Amino acid sequence: MKRNLFIIIALSLVIFACGSKETSTTAQDYHSTLIAIQTDVDNAFVDLMDAIDNGDEADILSTQEYAETVLADALKEIEDIGKFDGTDEYKKEMIRLLSMYEDILENELAEIIDYTIYFDDLTDEEWEYYYSLNDSMMDKYEKAHEEFVQYQDAFSVKWEFALG
Numbered sequence: 001m002k003r004n005l006f007i008i009i010a011l012s013l014v015i016f017a018c019g020s021k022e023t024s025t026t027a028q029d030y031h032s033t034l035i036a037i038q039t040d041v042d043n044a045f046v047d048l049m050d051a052i053d054n055g056d057e058a059d060i061l062s063t064q065e066y067a068e069t070v071l072a073d074a075l076k077e078i079e080d081i082g083k084f085d086g087t088d089e090y091k092k093e094m095i096r097l098l099s100m101y102e103d104i105l106e107n108e109l110a111e112i113i114d115y116t117i118y119f120d121d122l123t124d125e126e127w128e129y130y131y132s133l134n135d136s137m138m139d140k141y142e143k144a145h146e147e148f149v150q151y152q153d154a155f156s157v158k159w160e161f162a163l164g
Helices: 002-018 024-054 057-080 089-106 108-118 124-158
Strands: none
Touching: 024 057, 024 089, 024 108, 024 124, 057 089, 057 108, 089 108, 089 124, 108 124
């Protein structure tokens, strides 16, 4: 009987010692690392939108290239980040969010850039299409961010840290 009790206690200690080492502080640090990467991408896209608004072809094209580079680097950096608490769920959510940026860069923004650079006088129909591209882009952006914010909120509640 004593031997069985000793084995149970020893196994309990091993399981406890090998359990999760993650804390609210490490969760917040993990979160902050991923958000910093996403913020760099978002800032590159804001710069691109500003360049489009200004209408200078050279500035638009160089800012577009910069946004593409920042996005590619961010995706690689996130892929290289380890799991948190044995799961890569947060990484997958961030990659999903960044995939939205990739989608709008390759689709809506590519066409918006073409219209901005290569068309001097747009017809009413072309302006409508231009604005529909912008609306589509913003819908994708807002939907992806809303979904990510829900995940992020749940993560912060689970790990007991405040988003800020």
